[in-house]
Amino acid sequence: MDFLSDALNYRRQHGGGIKQAIARAIGIKPGFRPHIIDATAGLGKDSFLLSSLGCKVTMIERSPVLAALLVDGLERAIQGQSLPFSVKEMMTLVKGDAAKIIRETTAAHTIYLDPMYPHSSKSALNKLEMRMIRFLVGDDLDAAKLLDTALEYASNRVVVKRPKGAPTLSGITPSHVITMKNSRYDVYMI
Numbered sequence: 370m371d372f373l374s375d376a377l378n379y380r381r382q383h384g385g386g387i388k389q390a391i392a393r394a395i396g397i398k399p400g401f402r403p404h405i406i407d408a409t410a411g412l413g414k415d416s417f418l419l420s421s422l423g424c425k426v427t428m429i430e431r432s433p434v435l436a437a438l439l440v441d442g443l444e445r446a447i448q449g450q451s452l453p454f455s456v457k458e459m460m461t462l463v464k465g466d467a468a469k470i471i472r473e474t475t476a477a478h479t480i481y482l483d484p485m486y487p488h489s490s491k492s493a494l495n496k497l498e499m500r501m502i503r504f505l506v507g508d509d510l511d512a513a514k515l516l517d518t519a520l521e522y523a524s525n526r527v528v529v530k531r532p533k534g535a536p537t538l539s540g541i542t543p544s545h546v547i548t549m550k551n552s553r554y555d556v557y558m559i
């Protein structure tokens with residue numbers, strides 16, 4: 370994973386700052402930056418973006434291959450020293466199953482979930498990265514259970530990224546929804 374890529378650099382600088390959808394879903398406000406548990410870290414892009422906006426993020430990833438790619442990306446970002454924030458201070462990776470780790474965590478303010486969707490829309494699947502993640506980890510068929518655990522342990526909110534038109538992750542209706550062109554954030558306030 371290359372956190373110093375031109376694409377991520379551009380998104381970091383021109384993505385809309387704290388007004389963009391993910392920031393609003395997470396509850397970022399002027400002067401307020403929640404600590405986030407990203408329970409489905411993947412390649413760490415969302416975590417990176419949230420960290421660049423000032424949030425400390427604990428990333429959890431259970432796939433050993435993706436975790437290794439993340440470690441490599443984080444190390445290179447730290448060594449590169451070209452970012453205006455400290456990756457070392459803001460981004461922490463924990464390897465393992467998020468449901469188990471969340472249950473062992475004393476405090477979870479905001480939990481973010483972006484599980485693989487079994488029937489990803491064509492546009493999502495077309496992305497090489499997503500196809501690679503699917504090839505490595507398959508579908509996250511236990512995602513609804515992870516949401517249940519997150520709802521039990523988060524003290525402020527749980528945010529779930531879903532493809533456009535997909536049903537909610539479990540039967541529970543979100544408190545509010547933030548929609549984008551191809552996807553949406555279901556926000557569950559505690």
Ligand SMILES: C[S@@+](CC[C@H](N)C(=O)[O-])C[C@H]1O[C@@H](n2cnc3c(N)ncnc32)[C@H](O)[C@@H]1O
Pocket residue numbers: 408409410411412413414415416429430431432435465466467468483484485486502506509515
């Ligand atoms: C769609 S990807 C996430 C992409 C990520 N948001 C990004 O920006 O790169 C989903 C990832 O969540 C991980 N995952 C799913 N369920 C998990 C769980 N219970 N514990 C840890 N990791 C999990 C999968 O291994 C996969 O790497």
